[in-house]
Amino acid sequence: MIPRRRPSRRETPTRPPRIDLVVAGCRIELGIGAHLLDPPFGLYRSPADAAVRPNFVLDVQEAPDVLPDGADAVAPLGVRRRAGRITARGAGYRVELEPAAGDGRARVAPGSRFHRVLLQLALTEWLAPRDGVLLHGCGLAAGGRGWLFIGPSGAGKSTVGELAGLPVLSDETCVVRLAPAGGVTLAGTPIGIGTAAGPVPLAGILWLEQAPADELRPLDPGQALARFMTQVVAAGRQDAELAPLLETAAAVLDRIPMQTLRFTRSRRFMDVLGLS
DSSP states (O other): OOOOOOOOTTOOOOOOOEEEEEETTEEEEEEOOGGGOOGGGGGGBOOOOTTSOOSEEEEEEEOTTSOOOSSOOSSOOSEEEETTEEEEEETTEEEEEEGGGTEEEEEEOTTOOTHHHHHHHHHHHHHGGGTEEEEESEEEEETTEEEEEEOSTTSSHHHHHHHHOSOEEESSEEEEEEOTTSSEEEEOOSSSSOSOOOOEEEEEEEEEEEOSSOEEEEOOHHHHHHHHHHTBOOTTOOGGGOHHHHHHHHHHHHHSOEEEEEEOSSTTHHHHHTOO
């Protein structure tokens, strides 16, 4: 277990309320103040089941000595992996995760949403040996299927979610997993804006590029894998530790080839994909 810091005489230790979540099959018992939770968390609430052990027990505490600086984090920064423990530090948060014990905690700037860093780390660790990856991207659901839109910052991932008028799995981070019987599934996360959880069968992976006209273009497999990996949350893994994520990514793209969607930041992309 991660050692707990002993409170000083001036501190009054309080245990935050606990909620049970299921995100892409990962069961999480999360201790957190309700005022920190965004609406999408409601999509992942699950009744507590004493007979089922959670995969992770995570605690989030607001700490006045952790000062915010800038916008809420959407990706772990300054991640270190050592002796089975993962730590992440940044302006506004201090995170520790011990994957083998299923235990983690975060100390965050008061009122901030930096608990997202802890959730990202836990999900990445749980997914890696289970044929899954966590990606920065926007997932949409339509007709019982899903589409994943990825690309560099500013490419239009959030814009896609706003324009589509479809259920949004998440406009920030989504989960892609190989299905046992073939195919790939796409699920949302409570990180970001979302109106649906999934999972749904994945129908398409689109790399967004801004352009004067909306169109689809094929991608060379090697180029597709390189671009896909730029959006995978690697949680501080060095090159030698990326093998599980690379293997899953290659298998995903073998089943669902990625295409480039040249995008005018208008709703016309729906016609190109046959979603209108």
